[in-house]
Amino acid sequence: MTETKLNARHGLGRGCVITRRACFSASHRYWLPELSADDNAARFGPCALAPGHGHNYELIVSMGGELDTDGMVLNLSEVKHAIRHEVTGQLDFRFLNEAWPEFDVSTPEGCLPTTESLIRVIWQRLSPHLPITALRLYEQPGLWADYLGHPMEAFLTIRSHFAAAHRLARPELSQEENEAIYGKCARPHGHGHNYLVDVTVRGAIDARSGMVCDLSALQRLVDDLVLEPFDHTFLNKDVPFFSECVPTAENIALHIADRLSAPIKAIGANLHKVRLQESPNNAAEVYAEVPQLEMTPAGLEAVAAG
Ligand SMILES: [Zn+2]
Numbered sequence: 001m002t003e004t005k006l007n008a009r010h011g012l013g014r015g016c017v018i019t020r021r022a023c024f025s026a027s028h029r030y031w032l033p034e035l036s037a038d039d040n041a042a043r044f045g046p047c048a049l050a051p052g053h054g055h056n057y058e059l060i061v062s063m064g065g066e067l068d069t070d071g072m073v074l075n076l077s078e079v080k081h082a083i084r085h086e087v088t089g090q091l092d093f094r095f096l097n098e099a100w101p102e103f104d105v106s107t108p109e110g111c112l113p114t115t116e117s118l119i120r121v122i123w124q125r126l127s128p129h130l131p132i133t134a135l136r137l138y139e140q141p142g143l144w145a146d147y148l149g150h151p152m153e154a155f156l157t158i159r160s161h162f163a164a165a166h167r168l169a170r171p172e173l174s175q176e177e178n179e180a181i182y183g184k185c186a187r188p189h190g191h192g193h194n195y196l197v198d199v200t201v202r203g204a205i206d207a208r209s210g211m212v213c214d215l216s217a218l219q220r221l222v223d224d225l226v227l228e229p230f231d232h233t234f235l236n237k238d239v240p241f242f243s244e245c246v247p248t249a250e251n252i253a254l255h256i257a258d259r260l261s262a263p264i265k266a267i268g269a270n271l272h273k274v275r276l277q278e279s280p281n282n283a284a285e286v287y288a289e290v291p292q293l294e295m296t297p298a299g300l301e302a303v304a305a306g
């Protein structure tokens, strides 16, 4: 076989994961008929207001397979058509509660169209047509759900930010020794970052409320246990833990995971991951429960990076 022919067959039969992004705009309302108006308002806050509110959703579909003779896992125009036909064409500019019967809460089987229940139903409807390996759905840039095909399980991520200063130095070492290890980050008066912190929880999707946990309770935990104590501080001096422990991105991410783990358990979910981005160039990720999961971080990361 000539070299040209070999090259033409280069990827044939080899595995690859591809992703496709699709957007739609839709409205929804969180309102359960079995609850009183006051109870709906207490449970769902402004999301219970009539007639509803909307989001610009972004869906990321990951698909796996072997390359064909054309060098593709799947023909992208067929992928595009399947996503439009099965999902976006049915949801774009619609009221989600009425768009699909899965979200009709006037029946006992109906479930509220939260991000995590929406992604579950999208999987059910799309998976007969495409070899999906993972789905991600952004409700907004700071809130998204991941779904890997486990029937009632989803991952929910909220993004928050805080600004803080730190200095990387081990107290028992000299300035020269610290600069040899940490470079500019060891300069005596510190420097700052605008940190992004993504907190991912894993949990069972409630068959009625469609939620893995109370989102406002989760945001409150992040606010109270991370943002309030860390924002606009000099971490080494203002957060007692970092007077002893060097506040590298890795240590900050681990400390955030340690602070959040038990309280998140108490609201009915599991802390899955903390990702702390220190700058556009570096981030640290902590998988808080990997040993208990029959999946690898790579499984979740197969979803296109946000
Ligand atoms: Zn909403």
Ligand SMILES: [Zn+2]
Pocket: 166, 185, 191, 192, 193
């Ligand atoms: Zn730094």
